[in-house]
Amino acid sequence: MAKLFVLYEHAAGFGLFSVSEFEEISMLMPQVEASVTDLSRFNSIVKLVSFSSFKTAVAALENANAISEGIVPSDLAGFLDTTLPAKRKKLTLGVADSKLGAAIAEALSIQCNHTGAVPEIIRGIRIHFTSLVKGFTPTSAGVAQLGLGHSYSRAKVKFNVHRSDNMIIQSIAMLDLLDKDINTFSMRIREWYSYHFPELVKIVPENHMYAKVAQHIKDRKTLTQESVPELEEILMDSQKAQAIVDAAKMSMGMDISLVDLMNIQMFAGRVVRLSDYRKQLAEYLHSKMNSVAPNLQSLIGDQVGARLISKAGSLTNLAKYPASTVQILGAEKALFRALKTRTNTPKYGLLYHSTFIGRAGVKNKGRISRFLANKCSIASRIDCFTDTPSSIFGDALRQQVEDRLKFYESGEPPRKNVEVMEEAIALADEQQENQKKKDKKKKKKKRQSGAAADDTNGDTTMKSENGEDMDTTVLTENTVDGSEEPKKKKKKKKKQEE
Secondary structure (H helix, E strand, O other), rough: OEEEEEEEEOOOEEEEEOOOOOOHHHHHHHHHHHHHHHHHHHHHHHHEEEEOOOOOHHHHHHHHHHHHOOOOOOOHHHHHHOOOOOOOOEEEEEEEOOOHHHHHHHOOEEEEEEEOOOHHHHHHHHHHHHOOOOOOOOOHHHOOOOHHHHHHHHHHHHHHHHHHHHHHHHHHHEEEEHHHHHHHHHHHHHHHHHHHOHHHHHHHHHHHHHHHHHHHOOOOOOOOOHHHHHHHHHHHOOOHHHHHHHHHOOOOOOOHHHEEEEEEHHHHHHHHHHHHHHHHHHHHHHHHHHOOOOOHHHOOOOHHHHHHHHOOOHHHHHHHHOHHHHHHHOOOOHHHHHHHHHOOOOOOOOHHOOHHHOOOOOOOOHHHHHHHHHHHHHEEEHHHHHOOOHHHHHHHHHHHHHHHHHHEEEEEEOOOHHHHHHHHHHHHHHHHHHHHHHHHHHHHHHHHHHHHHHHHOOOEEEEEOOOOOOEEEEEEOOOOOOOEEEEEEOOOOOOOOO
């Protein structure tokens, strides 16, 4: 009969428990569930074999990170190797995680199990942990769990501040929301102000500019020939400014009260401010993409690259995706509908908004989307795992897509991928060397400036009673006792006698 041991990972260390009557337990699951909450019954079945506590909080965090990723840490391997019996053929180790069990079985050749009665036994150990392991109280165990939980969560959330892809995900979501809101508000301001000045819509069709002009004009009857320069500053077009003044004189719109004009003006100001903030947010997204994913940015642009990262959840997840997944990312509904109805699967998802898909012919859209997805996958992996982000590889990949478009149109053969990548690697190495040289020069300048400051602070001059400069040097002579007595020697300039 196989002997069952259960491994329990606590915030304070690793615990190994032996379970008696394993065969009976596996057959009587309801009785096991009922005995979990009763300490006396549970203690007769499960007993502590050994407990290995973590030495420091850093060691606890390292072990927790390794276990969460399904890796057997060295502390756990040594603990199991020394604690478990030598004969391990008739032995089963119960674990909570199947990945960890597979790793232990591969590293230590121990049969592991995570099903059956094992989860209930681990639940009972978690409930009665302070009673089974001596030296722990509910308060101390809770403090250890709270400390490790904070440090583990902080390590997972903490990332490079300058390369945080969470800011990109939030920015592109806010950008899409602003686009919808600005479009809705612009249509509302057009409809609202058109009761008073309907001819303005045809002269100024752009939403942002229409809101600016409506905010400036207010009542159309106040427009005169003197208003043309002010409108020209807003529109940057003298013909449109003159056309607005001419249309205001012959407008078919209804008269409007002062209160209604005030509300229209306030609403137009809100639309203008939202449009200005949208531009600032687009610039912010551009700067974040340049620091987080410069190669993906130079390949397909800010917004398409940011939408790919947002859809994947993070840049790391996007780097893990194969090119076939990147190609249809964003077209999941169409893909499953095609698989269900057994029709043609979609050729592209979010990549459809790229300029390369629009420039390709109808027959070549599928091929260029597949090629572009391949290059996007490469660019995202370079951005994710490189230490010094740069857009060199993204420019090279973009040129490859351009060459492939030319090949589909004119038949001109593109360059080989090996040649392009070798050139990009050489450029990246050269850029790193130049950066190192610049850093060295900066350090030298700092040292020289510091040394010059020390020299200026160390130079001292003395002046005589007449105001003349005097050099001061200190001479030391050894006395009989071996001590040194300082003597000052003054050199004065000779006075010329008349």
